[in-house]
Amino acid sequence: MHFSKSHIISMQPLAEALSLRGHNVTIYAAMQGEAAMPTTMDNGVTGRWVNLPKASEEDTKRFSKMIWTMDFGPMVMAWPFNLGNQALTKILTKQPDAWWSVANETWDLIFADELFSQSSYAMALMSKQRHGKPFAVFSTADMLSTFASINSLGRNPAVNPSFYTSSEPFSFNATSLLDRFYVTKDFIVEYLSVGLLSEYQSRSGVGQLGFNDFTWSSYFKEAQLIISDYPERMNHPVPTGNEIINIGATCSVSNDKMTQELLSFVNDEKSRGTIYIAFGSNVQWDYAPEHVLDAFLTAIEALKEYRIIWSYKGPQLKVSNHVKILAWAPQIAILNHPKTKLFISHGGLKSLKEAICSATPVVFMSIFAEQTHNALICNQLGFAEYVNKHTVTGADLLRQARKVLENDAYLANVRKVKAMNNDRIMPPLEEDRMFLWLSDVGKRSLRETAKETFVCRRLAAGSRGRALCPGTTMAAARHVDDEAPKQLLSDQPHSAQPHATEYPLQQRSP
Template sequence: MVTTSSSAVLLILIVLTGEWNNKAVGAARILALLSVPSRSHHIWNRSLMLALAARGHQVTVVSPDPEKQSVANLREIILEDMYDDMHEAYDYEAMSQEGYFQNTITIFDWGYDACKSALASKGAKRLKDLTVNETFDLIIVEAAIDDCFLSFIPEFGSPPVMAMVAYSSPPWAGFRMGNPDNPSYVNTFNLPYSDHMDFFQRMVNMILHSFVLLSRAFYHMPAQQKIAEDFFGKSLPPIVDVEKNLSLILVNIHYSMDYPRPMVPALIPVAGMHIKPSKPLPQDLQKYLDDAKEGVIYFSLGSNVRSDKLTAEKRQMILEAFSELPHKVLWKWESDTLPGQPKNVKVGKWLPQNDILGHPNVKLFITHSGLLSTQEAIYHGVPVVGMPFLADQFVNIRKSIARGVGEMVDYNTLTKDSFLATVRKVLYTPSYTIKMKRLSELFRDRPETPLETAVYWTEYVIKHNGAHHLRSAALDLAWYQYFLLDVISVLTIGIILCLMLLYFVAKIIYKVVTKTKKNVKTKKH
């Protein structure tokens, strides 16, 4: 029988043991190669970087996005001028008119130019200098399209490596971990299909999925290898081999908003890792939202597509539609003035989106349907009207539509009437808000926060000097072995040989029987 005092001692030991386990990893030296020039990627990535630094790890972050203030235990290497280079080279609004196959090539070209810009920076040269005398306990990379940075891993002695990706889970993330992304029900990253596809959709999805992986293997990765070798001035280990040594990938998915799919243990879902409970807003915004008796519409096209770059015609359509609504509108507008601005519209170059969406008076979010924005809308239970432009934005809004929490407008065919009708439909139909509140409950209901999950698995890789026991054996198979083509070939040949043997045996038996019958007839005569 356990006494009260012994129970207390046992409880203390459990608590102390748990606390010891939490701190068992100790302070590690972590290098994070996060070179994608996208504000949304940075928002998602930095949540983990700040959490690791707060736990005492010495974190070196290589990124085009500097912190506004210095952070304890965090050292930055800034890849300067990347945003300017990429915005000059690409028209994000025009990308909304591309077909899916062309969009795939554009995204890989974007990755090529991003890597080229990054490695031309002073920051990349500073990082290269660190390879001479610095070592790290863990390297974190982005499983995106900046694969040239994988070449730094062997230069630092090939310590344990893990990856993270702010996309939901693009085909190349699953491919890196040997995950079985079956195109019969798992749509590729830029196709707006559900997990229930008809024959034509499955055929298109299979072709595009194969096209993505083949383009990456024979177009994108060789280009990335060349950029890296030009930068280092020597031949390097193939980055396609380097990426096979990843311990795990943190992926931005959750079953509440994403379609169910099989996942190997090395894919860790941490959707919404960047989201925190909303905080009080700056005084002017707080008053603006508090005083909105009819409610507020929040409008933002994210960090890559600038609202002030919309055509004058489209801008005027949107403003005329807003002017007919009784609601206040808060618009993320990147210029000092908004021509033709109605009285019910307030603009700001930068707005604290997560905190705004958490305000109870926000009734609708008009969004580009970026993944982070979609997740923030779900977390705070705000229905959406999506205006997608590129990449996974079309997929994200289609998922919202399928769940009954939003609708979509097409920027290329947008009219004032179609825009206003869609906005009113979502605003004045209660089911959108009811279903979004329900989806929010599912999204939030987890045993721990996604950031806590991400920190745990990061320290898990450090603690065990890698996590290759999570690695799928599929990565060791040739493509024909993975698809069992060798087995199918042998079985097919075996079946054909058996059928041929049966045919010849039957033919021989037939001849023998026929000959016997003839002999019997001859004897009778």
């Protein structure tokens, strides 16, 4: 998960839940050209970061333009995996001390990012090899078909929408031979891209740390659990396994409040409700095609009976008084405000979950990654409509917005999906079931290694341990070069940190 605050945000709820249960939790990530990240995060979680050089202006511009103009296909997946590989090489070459200061510590449990994070793969495997410590794979999106196949989950790619759903046609019908052909084709291409090419790239990366025989199969075989942040009850039915724990139904909590000025704006008595527009931090409006900006300006100008908040950074726009443009907006607070009627979004997973948790109908305009797939699922569930970024016009966007705003079925359906999402004995991160599963991981590892220092075992005992939730790279590793410094080859943790077993056992309050 190099260069991705999004993946860190996905991991944070679990990290905080573990911390609140008395464990020492660290998120370790490599960021590219970011401002200094806090070392102390919410609820006692510690952050440790490697800042890699910022991408060149030309590369940034190329990427920002690309996501507006291209469709996201399965062959593209090899590219971010290769970026993760390059990042690991840069870290080991230019900032080895930052990496090894974490790698030489002993972690009781590691959560390794599933996607694009060769640092995570190496640290997790090293920790298992050197210290017998278990690790879990953390999936920040729906599991790739390739990984589902490698884990023998028996998921038929022909009967579910593709992860790479096309924006045109925006549809999927399992009874259609043509639709089944296209999703099967995507699965085959993804397997070539991820299962073969990206595996080969990853082997060269983690091979720098001694794992020259790395394969996806051997990696997932070593993993004790797979934690998934995808809301499992909104997708098409798929086979799962006992080793998969879904925490995607967790609703985000934010302390950000709406300012008095913003509250006055949305509470205007003349307003029929609030429309909120936001496309995440990766979408740069500076590079949006002219027809997209024209479409948005035309549509919002025609919706004068509503108050519109647009989270926007880009060229200066001339808008009427019923529109408020903000460089940053308190998204969760706005979506949960009772006057909010519509969310216009790119379809990122966190925005999708926030729409469900706030019971807000959506009009999606997907930009990249699996966003079109997310939009299609929500459309099939009856609480969202869609416009195509390549062809959208003001009339298209206005028609879809009014369709959602003026038909109560969309609100009823999103409330139904929210009810299904929340219909649990308790929220996923509060379930003792999840921590009992983690305890079982520790017990199985204990039988395998005859050691008694696992955080998973301590979880059941209500005591403290240490965990590393990697938001990019992850846990402890060993250097295999004969000329490496002796302290890097030592099985002892870095001297700046105490060994996990030195923490006193503390009983958690009931």
